[in-house]
Amino acid sequence: MTYLDVEGGQNGIVSGKDMTLKLGFEKKNNVVVNDLVVGIVCLNNRQEHCFLLRNDVYKQMFSVSSNKGYIKIKIPKLPLGEGQYSLDVQLMSLQGAHQGSYDWIEHGSGIDFYVNQGDFYGTGHSGFPSSASMFLDSEWDIVTE
Numbered sequence: 001m002t003y004l005d006v007e008g009g010q011n012g013i014v015s016g017k018d019m020t021l022k023l024g025f026e027k028k029n030n031v032v033v034n035d036l037v038v039g040i041v042c043l044n045n046r047q048e049h050c051f052l053l054r055n056d057v058y059k060q061m062f063s064v065s066s067n068k069g070y071i072k073i074k075i076p077k078l079p080l081g082e083g084q085y086s087l088d089v090q091l092m093s094l095q096g097a098h099q100g101s102y103d104w105i106e107h108g109s110g111i112d113f114y115v116n117q118g119d120f121y122g123t124g125h126s127g128f129p130s131s132a133s134m135f136l137d138s139e140w141d142i143v144t145e
Helices: none
Strands: 001-005 020-025 032-043 048-053 063-065 068-075 083-093 099-105 112-115
Touching: 020 083, 032 068
Parallel strands: none
Antiparallel strands: 001 020, 020 068, 032 048, 032 063, 032 083, 083 099, 083 112
C-alpha cells in the first residue's frame, strides 16, 4: 500500500471543508480479496487519537480482484482544527481463507498533513485549535422552568 494523496480545495486542507484521501495498492498475487477492511486512525501532533474510520463499520465491504488500484476515502466537513496530523492505515481481511493483515502504514511512515484554519461552523469563528483538535456539530438550547 502506498500513500498517494490527501486533497482539499484550492486552499489546501481546511477545517470544515471536504477532504479526500487516496491510498494505492498493488497485490503480489492474483488472489481475490473478499471483505477487505481499511482501518484509519488519525493522530494529532500530541499523538492523541482524533478519530477512527473503518469501512466495515459503515457496512461497506470491498471485494478486490484487480492487482492494482487505489482506495478513495472522502471525509465531508473535516472536523479537525488547525494543525499537524498523521494517519495510521491498515488493510486487512477479517474473513475467509486469506484472513489477516495485508499492510500497515504506521505513524512516521509519511502520511502527514496540515489542516489550515477554517470556519467549521460557518459563524466567522475559527475555534480554539490549541485547546482541542476536533469540532463537532451540536444543537444548543436553554430550557426554562
